[in-house]
Amino acid sequence: MKYFFLLLCCALTSCSQNKRLAEVNQYSDDPHSFSKPSEVQVKHLDLNLQVDFDKKLLTGKASWTIANLSGADSIIFDTRGLEIERVSLSDSTENAEYVLGPEDKLLGKALKIKINKDTDRVTVWYSTSPDAAAVQWLNPQQTAGKKHPFLFTQSQAILARTWLPCQDSPGIRFTYNATVSVPKDLLAIMSAENPLKKNEAGIYQFIQPKAIPSYLMALAVGDLEFKAIDDRTGVYAEPVSLKAAAWEFADMGKMVNSAEKLYGPYQWGRYDVVVLPPSFPFGGMENPMLTFVTPTVIAGDRSLVSLIAHELAHSWSGNLVTNATWDDFWLNEGFTVYFERRIVEDVYGEEESKMQEVLGHEALKETMADLGHSHEDTRLHLELAGRDPDEGMTDIAYEKGYFFLRALEDAVGRERMDAFLKEYFAKHAFQSLTTEQFVTYLDQHLLNGDEALRAKISVEEWIYKPGIPAGMPVAVSNQFSLIDSVVIAWKKEVRSEGLKSHLKSANEQLYLIKRLPQSLSVSDMTKIDQEFGFTQSGNAELNAAWFLHAIRNQYQVANPAIEEFLIRVGRRKFIIPLYTEMAGTDEGKRWAKKVYKQARPNYHSVSYNTIDDLLEN
Ligand SMILES: [Zn+2]
16 A cells, blocks of 8 residues: 555553453454454355445345364454344355454454354355445545446455455455446446446456455445556546546556566456545555556656556565564565565666655655654554554555665665565465564575674664664665755745756656745745646645645645645545644644535545544544
């Protein structure tokens, strides 16, 4: 996924929650799942769902093929907010016994179903609740086309259980088939082999023949059409956005070829992308075979397509080799950012990947400053028991993870690094890994007992200690260094005319915005805006970075654009910093609350839960 924004948490709350969870969760090594996979494990899912837009409900049955490894007398699923109608075992039509455990606000309820040692299948008839946290129901006004409703799911990290009774841990994998019924004028697509067009009946079949963890279960339903990019890549989008989306993502095929050249064959068949409405809370979500993306990457100039490289890279790091628990999240994201920048380097050149590396370094520095260098959440390996795993989804996993791999590359050379990674993906394909297992593998296959090398890289410090280790690789971009000198000159004269001729690309302009002084006069802001047109830019990255300055420096000309942006866009990476900045003053907070009242219905739960807290809504 890309990107989550930092969430600060209260240490006291975490502590008391820890204790509570220690009592309720004796089931597995994953502190965020009730299931006991060492006893009974799911292997395959046959899912049958009806989508009801009027009632905002998914109703149907989940039939799980299971392996009873220990002869256990029950199987445990994770559920949250599900209405369980009945349960049956194997081919029997009789109702089976089950019990729902006490409710945990974060984890939901354990669904414990009585089985015997020969039970090979368990079927659960159920429906979701209208406010299921994974599912966002959009009315026609909230879509690009404004004519039809839309729904999409976001299961990562532990929200699959809000629309599917499942063993909701990234360490447990299963294959699935699904049948989904939707209103006739809409198309359903999933993280699976997908239909290319609508059918008369509105009933769609899906097959995912590769074993995936529950957080990669995904469904989108809307007025969607498909356009091929090449033989194995393509784009789904609402008809009004399809042409622009296909143009923006024209390099997808090249990216898949480049990724394969780096780290081995793409294992999932097709690679398609669906462009969601602007309320999608993330940049992208790497649902297998079908990446979900925000429309805010459609800038009209292909300047933000590194996001596709990121989600595609997850087809190896994350979807093929998966973090075993959310404490190991950096294994998904650090590797993916490294892989992403290698694809970008291959497809768009070294200078482009260097610029992104510098921007990543800037983001890491900001996160370190926010959290503090000794904060335990600045370790790569996290301890999230008792807390929402979303709290671990900061730039630490992404960028500290990236720079750790860069440090490894610098120490052993690119050739050895690439051979190591290629073998790592091949050996652990369709498996999950803990941080400890990775460290052992690293010792055996890259460091090879070379103590000098081990000391040079300081693996322990990178992974288990807070802060940034000394000797972190330096990120340098020649183009950005040029901008630094332009900014220094500008600070002396504050003359903005002609600046744009030096700073043409979106990357360069974004870097400029990030390099501007925190305090700027309205007159300076006006001059910069006249030169670059940031307030009215169609590039959401530039908008969001510029609006932070506008709010801070009371550049009120931008207020209508800020309000429009916050009401239209639900991407956390953009809106949480903006609301945070607004909430910095009393007057700003009143403004934020006023805008939020109008914007909140457009946000997914993972966005509005954070902002509710932020604004004490
Ligand atoms: Zn990611």
